[in-house]
Amino acid sequence: xxxxxxxxxxxxxxxxxxxxxxxxxxxxxxxVAVVGRNGMGKTTLCDTLVGFLPASGGEVRVTGRRVDGxxxxxxxxxxxxxxPQGRRLFPSLxxxxxxxxxxxxxxxxxxxxxxxxxxxxxxxxRRRQGGAELSGGEQQMLAVGRxxxxxxxxxxxxxxxxxxAPTIVDVLVDVVHRLxxxxxxxxxxxxxxxxxxRLANRQLVMVSGRLEAEFTGExxxxxxxxxxxxxxxxxxxxxxxxxxxx
Amino acid sequence: xxxxxxxxxxxxxxxxxALAVSRFAPLRRPSGWVAAVVAVAFAAWVLFLADxxxxxxxxxxxGRFMVxxxxxxxxxxxxxxxxSGFTLIFGLMRTVNMxxxxxxxxxxxxxxRVQETMVGRSRNIVPADVGVLDWVVPLLVGxxxxxxLGLLVQQVFLQWNxxxxxxxxxxxxxxxxxxxxxxxxxxxxLARRMVWPGAATHFLSIAGERxxxxxxxxxxxxxxxxxxxxxxxxxxxxxxxIRAGVDDRQMVRGxxxxxxxxxxxxxxxxxxxxxxxxVMGASFAGAAPGTDGSWLLNALIVVIIGGLGSLRGAAAGxxxxxxxxxxxxxxxxxxxxxxxxxxxxGLLALVLAVRPYGLFGxxx
Numbered sequence: 001x002x003x004x005x006x007x008x009x010x011x012x013x014x015x016x017x018x019x020x021x022x023x024x025x026x027x028x029x030x031x032v033a034v035v036g037r038n039g040m041g042k043t044t045l046c047d048t049l050v051g052f053l054p055a056s057g058g059e060v061r062v063t064g065r066r067v068d069g070x071x072x073x074x075x076x077x078x079x080x081x082x083x084p085q086g087r088r089l090f091p092s093l094x095x096x097x098x099x100x101x102x103x104x105x106x107x108x109x110x111x112x113x114x115x116x117x118x119x120x121x122x123x124x125x126r127r128r129q130g131g132a133e134l135s136g137g138e139q140q141m142l143a144v145g146r147x148x149x150x151x152x153x154x155x156x157x158x159x160x161x162x163x164x165a166p167t168i169v170d171v172l173v174d175v176v177h178r179l180x181x182x183x184x185x186x187x188x189x190x191x192x193x194x195x196x197x198r199l200a201n202r203q204l205v206m207v208s209g210r211l212e213a214e215f216t217g218e219x220x221x222x223x224x225x226x227x228x229x230x231x232x233x234x235x236x237x238x239x240x241x242x243x244x245x246x
Numbered sequence: 247x248x249x250x251x252x253x254x255x256x257x258x259x260x261x262x263x264a265l266a267v268s269r270f271a272p273l274r275r276p277s278g279w280v281a282a283v284v285a286v287a288f289a290a291w292v293l294f295l296a297d298x299x300x301x302x303x304x305x306x307x308x309g310r311f312m313v314x315x316x317x318x319x320x321x322x323x324x325x326x327x328x329x330s331g332f333t334l335i336f337g338l339m340r341t342v343n344m345x346x347x348x349x350x351x352x353x354x355x356x357x358x359r360v361q362e363t364m365v366g367r368s369r370n371i372v373p374a375d376v377g378v379l380d381w382v383v384p385l386l387v388g389x390x391x392x393x394x395l396g397l398l399v400q401q402v403f404l405q406w407n408x409x410x411x412x413x414x415x416x417x418x419x420x421x422x423x424x425x426x427x428x429x430x431x432x433x434x435x436l437a438r439r440m441v442w443p444g445a446a447t448h449f450l451s452i453a454g455e456r457x458x459x460x461x462x463x464x465x466x467x468x469x470x471x472x473x474x475x476x477x478x479x480x481x482x483x484x485x486x487x488i489r490a491g492v493d494d495r496q497m498v499r500g501x502x503x504x505x506x507x508x509x510x511x512x513x514x515x516x517x518x519x520x521x522x523x524x525v526m527g528a529s530f531a532g533a534a535p536g537t538d539g540s541w542l543l544n545a546l547i548v549v550i551i552g553g554l555g556s557l558r559g560a561a562a563g564x565x566x567x568x569x570x571x572x573x574x575x576x577x578x579x580x581x582x583x584x585x586x587x588x589x590x591x592g593l594l595a596l597v598l599a600v601r602p603y604g605l606f607g608x609x610x
Contacts, residue, residue, distance in 0.1 A: 050500055076502030088497045090490040101486035102501060150502055 002064040003028055004153050004185040005049075010068070011057035012048040019044040021209035022058065029153075031176050031186040033196035035220070036206035037232050042189040043085055045206070046158045049187075050082040051075035063153055081147035085158040087139045089131035089146075096127040098142055102149040109151040110182070116145035119175065137168035144175060154185045161195035173198050193231070197221045205230040281600045292577050300583065301576040309453035314576045315569075316452070320461040322568030323468025324526050328541055329548035329560045330475060331519030337492040337555025338512050340411050344418035345399055346520050347542025348425040349392040353521030354528035354537070355433045357388030358440050365441075373447035381443040381529070389521030396517020397510060404513075405506065422538065430535050437534035440525060464526055471522060472561065478515075479557065488512060492555055547590065551597050553607020562605050566593060 003026040012020040019041040025032070036042055047053040049060060051072040060068040062079040070078065090098060099113035106112045117124040120141040126134060131142060140160060147155050161169050176186050176199050190196035196203055197218055205213040205220075213230055220226055292311070296303045304311035332346045361384040362368040365375050399421060407413045446463040449456045479485035487508055491498045499505050527533070527541065548567050552559025570593045574586035597605065 052496060052500065072496065072499040073502050073504055076500055082500045084497065084500070088494055090493040090497070092489045092493050093486060097486045097489075101483045101490060101503075104483060105502070146501065 002061075004063055005187065006061040006064075007049075007058070008060075009058035010045075010048065010055055010060060012044060012053055012055045014053075019209050020048060020055075023206075023209070023211055024058075025204060025211060027185050027187065027202075029180060029183045029185050030202065031180050031188060031200040033188045033190050033200035033203045034206050034211075035190055035193060035196045035203050035231065038191065040206045041209040042191075042206055043158055044209075046082070046084070046156050046189055049075075049156055050080050076150060076152070079152045079154055081150040081152040081155045083140075083143045083147045083155065083157040083160060085162065087143040089134075089139055089142060091130065091132040094128055094130055095123055095134070095142055098131060098146050099149060102146065106149045106151060111148040111151050113149070116148055119148075120145060120171075136163050137165060137171070140164060140168065140172065144172070148179075153183075154187065155179065156187045156189075158189045159191060160188060160199070161190060161192050169195055169198070176200075193221060193227070278600055281596060284596060292573065296577045298579050299577045300580055309455040310576070312453050313455045313457060314572050316457060316461065318569040318572030319565070320465040320568075321571060322564040323465040324523065324530060325544060325548050325564035325568055326561055327468050327471050327519060327526060328523030329545040329552075329564060330471070330557060331516030331523075332545040333549045333552070333555055333557065333560045334475075334488070334519075335512055335516040336549065338488055338495070339404075339509055341404060341414045341418070342411070343396075343513075343516070344415060344422050344542060345396065345425070346516075346545055347538035347540075348422045348429075349396055349517050349520040350524035350527065350541045351533055351538035352395065352425065352429060353388035353392040353524035354440065354533035355388075355429060355438070356391050357384035357525040358438050358528060358533065359433075360384035360387045361440060371441045373442055373444040376441045376443045378443045378445055381441075381446075384440070385522065385525045388525045389518050392521030392524065393514050393518035396520065397514045400510060400513040405509070422542075426535065426538060429538075435535055437532045438528070439532040440528035442529050460529070464530060467522075467526060471519065475519075475557065484508070484511065547594060549604070551594060551604055553601075553604030555608075556604070556606035559604055559606035566597070 006026040008024050010020055010023040011018065023045065034042055034045060044053065048055050049067075051067065051070050051074070055068040058068070059066060062075075065078055067075045067078050067080060076082070093101070096113075099116055103113050117127075122138055123141050123145060126138060131139065134142065144157075144160070147157075160172055164172070176188070179186055186200075188196065188199045190199065197220065201216055203215045203220055204211045205215070207230060213226075215226070220230075293304045301307060301310045301314060328346075328350060332343065335341060335343050335346075361376070361380055362371070364380045364383065365371050367375070399418065403417050403421065404414050407417065442460045442463065446460055448459045450459055450462075451457070477485075479489055487498060487503055488511075491505065491508060495505065498508075523541070524533070527537070544567075548560060548563040549555075550563075551566055552561070552563025567590065570589050571586075574589040575583055578586055578589070601607070
């Protein structure tokens with residue numbers, strides 16, 4: 001059976017500096033989190049998958065079709081939707097316009113603007129407001145809603161929990177699990193270990209452009225020794241103790 | 247040494263690093279009140295003080311004042327049509343399309359020729375000979391040719407230089423030179439004029455002054471263009487995509503939107519607008535070699551004042567620029583009328599000093 005996402009020996013970087021140094025993994029209709037310290041190449045991984053940054057080696061397949069080497073628009077139409085770090089909403093557009101501009105292609109598919117409003121009723125109340133006037137949580141909902149309209153088998157989210165209130169993270173976790181149950185693969189890149197564990201049952205640890213380890217469940221969250229080993233979190237500065245933020 | 251002196255000394259020592267920092271800090275921008283003071287001074291001069299100018303103080307000659315205001319607003323309409331396409335293309339593609347002025351002039355020449363053919367005469371055409379269709383059809387033909395040529399320039403020369411703004415600018419500048427020569431060969435070096443339709447050519451009486459309705463017709467057309475453009479950008483999904491592209495081009499591509507098709511459409515629309523402006527300009531002031539360059543400059547000034555890439559900016563910039571162009575010759579002291587053109591650049595300098603990216607502009 002072909003995986004939804006299959007990454008084989010992926011390499012990328014900026015000029016002479018190598019950021020992704022031979023990365024391989026595959027995912028089915030599940031949520032997978034990539035965790036790691038700052039500067040380990042997590043955002044570069046996202047940008048390379050969606051075609052913002054050209055890969056310098058290896059291959060990426062989405063439902064069996066090559067997407068590395070494609071332009072961002074081709075990668076998106078082949079099957080990757082992107083929820084980027086910092087949301088990257090369009091300040092000139094209202095909430096409704098963000099969704100309307102993509103409505104034509106979404107017609108008759110699972111996710112239409114109406115379905116997005118049903119999923120996030122708060123967005124429906126803010127239809128006429130500008131993207132920049134929303135709260136951080138509402139902005140994230142809009143960024144996710146915008147990605148849903150592409151109706152792709154794979155959604156890549158870069159730091160989705162960043163700067164969000166815990167209740168909004170709960171909403172996000174629900175949405176991700178719901179998407180997975182509908183057969184969508186969600187790849188989440190997270191700095192926040194707690195959020196990563198809640199969003200994805202499987203976590204891949206990224207160190208210097210490689211995937212060094214894989215964990216499932218809450219193992220990484222309750223093992224400070226593993227955190228120290230892979231995430232460089234010192235015992236004195238441990239942000240997590242017994243699974244709770246210290 | 248008195249304690250006071252010691253105090254001053256130590257203060258001087260302490261302030262030295264701060265001084266060193268301020269030496270390399272950027273020049274401080276004057277705040278908005280500088281512009282407000284200039285605007286108030288300008289209004290006071292025009293209303294009460296302008297003795298010895300061709301028009302005289304507005305309180306003494308309200309009719310002349312009204313006419314000057316109308317001149318400014320109607321000219322602003324023409325400026326807006328010419329600049330809106332320019333700013334649209336720049337906003338989305340970050341291309342300073344130097345061909346814009348050439349498309350303006352080419353559309354004018356073509357429309358004049360079509361009008362001559364339709365009327366059946368090439369000389370001494372008077373408005374009474376010109377029906378509304380004899381003006382509208384040449385307008386559409388001229389602007390249509392400009393649109394197609396603009397699209398061709400984009401497809402053939404600019405598409406493969408995507409993201410290399412300097413190269414695109416130089417390429418379009420070169421095309422401008424080629425087009426100017428070819429137009430000189432085809433249409434000659436004499437000034438030609440498009441004739442307004444007879445139905446629009448009357449005179450109104452405004453506070454005792456005769457005022458040509460053709461200028462109001464021009465303004466009405468500009469408002470129509472502005473409204474249509476606004477509807478296109480806010481009510482259609484293509485318009486939304488264009489505005490989103492102005493904000494964040496890469497993210498638009500990441501949403502699976504074929505940005506090249508949007509670029510092509512934008513160039514088509516922007517070039518069409520250049521052509522509409524050209525035909526209006528040729529009816530208003532004629533067309534001649536050099537009109538291309540001066541209207542490229544006009545469009546540039548308008549969008550620099552208003553902010554590159556902003557439609558609202560183009561409207562505001564047109565109004566400001568039109569006002570200054572109309573008021574300077576009328577309200578500068580008579581012996582300084584020659585310097586009216588300098589006022590334009592004074593306006594430019596003032597706006598850029600207060601708002602470096604223009605009135606509605608954002609950093610690129």
